Amino acid sequence: MGIAKKSDYALRAMYELALRDRQSPAKIHDIAQSQEIPPRFLEGILNELKHAGLLDSRRGSEGGYWLLRSPQEVTVADVISVVEGPARLGPSGKGPGGELPGGLSFQRFWRQADEAIDAVFRSTTLADLMGWEKSQIEASALNYSI
Numbered sequence: 407m408g409i410a411k412k413s414d415y416a417l418r419a420m421y422e423l424a425l426r427d428r429q430s431p432a433k434i435h436d437i438a439q440s441q442e443i444p445p446r447f448l449e450g451i452l453n454e455l456k457h458a459g460l461l462d463s464r465r466g467s468e469g470g471y472w473l474l475r476s477p478q479e480v481t482v483a484d485v486i487s488v489v490e491g492p493a494r495l496g497p498s499g500k501g502p503g504g505e506l507p508g509g510l511s512f513q514r515f516w517r518q519a520d521e522a523i524d525a526v527f528r529s530t531t532l533a534d535l536m537g538w539e540k541s542q543i544e545a546s547a548l549n550y551s552i
């Protein structure tokens with residue numbers, strides 16, 4: 407169980423773009439290096455995000471990618487749904503299940519787990535992730551002693 411590597415890369419790329427000024431495009435090489443994402447894989451992910459309307463790009467020596475919306479407006483669910491579709495933990499719900507012993511209970515369990523994850527993904531923005539990082543760094547600095 408876990409998030410697909412492609413979704414992790416997409417989130418980290420979007421995070422990196424959120425850290426940058428929306429007026430200055432970021433190059434694939436710089437994003438890939440900063441977030442340790444294979445550049446060829448990143449290029450495909452960024453194109454998917456661009457086609458979904460989350461990013462824009464410009465070619466050329468002054469080109470690169472940038473967010474089209476503010477980090478406060480882009481949720482984790484927005485990003486993951488582009489590269490992976492809706493995040494789901496349990497079985498798709500197709501096929502047998504309810505007629506097996508415990509089947510109805512398991513269907514309910516997986517549905518509740520999926521709903522809980524979906525709620526977290528829909529309520530967490532890039533700005534939230536940036537804020538959490540900043541607060542962790544500040545907390546670490548306060549706990550430093552010689």
